[in-house]
Amino acid sequence: MKVMKFGGTSVGRPERMHHIASLVTKETEPTIVVLSALSGTTNALVEIGNNIARGDREGARETIAKLEAHYRAFVSELVKSDEAVAKAQQIIDDHFEFLTIILRISFSEALSKDILAQGELLSTKLFSVYLEEQGIPHTLLPALEFMTIDSYDEPQIGSIKVKLSQQLEQHKDKKLFITQGYICRNAKGEVDNLKRGGSDYSASLIAAAINASACEIWTDIDGMHNNDPRIVKKTVPVEQLSFEEAAELAYFGAKILHPASIWPAQQYSIPVKLLNTMQPDAKGTLITANAASVGVKAVAAKDNIIAIRIKSSRMLLAYGFLRKIFEVFEKYRTPIDMITTSEVAVSVTIDSSAFLKDIIKELEPFGSVEVDEGQSIISVVGNEISQTSDIIKRLFGSILNIPIRMVSYGGSPHNISLLVPAAQKDQILQQLNKGMFGLE
């Protein structure tokens, strides 16, 4: 079996849904198709949740009405037969009635997750109506019945595997399955999600759970590019990446992949392909255990980084100091991205301010604590890059004008990370495009 995941823009217009139906039916191998919500929907659902949380029911009502009108127009072009139109309209009726009822309920975290789940439920059900109208046999698999996360929000591959195979067992005669990306159930059994962009993660988890022959991520660009195409004009696709390289790029800001989407595929040795829905014949990017070549492949940037420096003369010649520092972050379940040390100070970065106040308070007994918000991590990723000659010269040579707050080098053979002021991120990415890749 294989997995094909289509993102928001790939399903965002009726003609695109028609197009992906032709892509998924070309397959001879049994396929699980994972869909995101139509582009713009999850943002609108976030807005509805925020409006309700603020007590702005009128604002929520307006956004719901706009979204509903969008879906009504969408189905009018998606399907033609009276029967299919009636079915699609009924689906819209049900989901928007649910959103309207929610307006009368007092806000809770769980409620906001229920709101967020509507996007993927709608896209998959509407796609199923279209496939049915076209006479394409398929089965809709409800992700909420197999995709689960534990009390630490970690997906449970073992139980996903068991539940998903039980569902597949019931449809042995079928070759085409459609399911929702992003949504899942949490340890309390409530509807939850795998965080923004999580459909990639769903696809990779499903691919791991069924030991798929490949996990294809179909999106609006022809693979992982060497630099962020939203910021830098001239970027080029990278043909092949190792799991480690792809994971570093995803984690350090390449939006094409959810930050956690690589590990399930890596753990189960499933090739991941990044492909372009609008140009299905483009090569895209192949991600496997094999890096294919040595050297720098791409750069990415991660925003909203907070740097924390703890200075203490007690660190001098002391042991156990770092452990005590790290225990504070562990206590607040806040991952550290970068670390640099000197004899009397240690700097770390985090990307979540959720427990910043508590963390600072607990760090203060160890020494003076300085916090810099508004930083970005720039990551230069490749294979055996530390052994690539003149890499350091080219890297620093291309950004001589930039104040660098931290440098992490040698932690892995795949990555060099720099911490810089967020305001200079765009300029740095542009300069690196020229200095590292000779692209202007």
Ligand code: ADP
């Ligand atoms: P989808 O809705 O299909 O999941 P996303 O918007 O999440 O698509 O991801 C695709 C987008 O990622 C591209 O349109 C591109 O703007 C952005 N992106 C950021 N960095 C990169 C990169 N290094 N290579 C390719 N795309 C990137």
Ligand code: ASP
């Ligand atoms: N619809 C979700 C989002 O916009 C998940 C995804 O598209 O991957 O974040």
Ligand code: MG
């Ligand atoms: Mg995405």
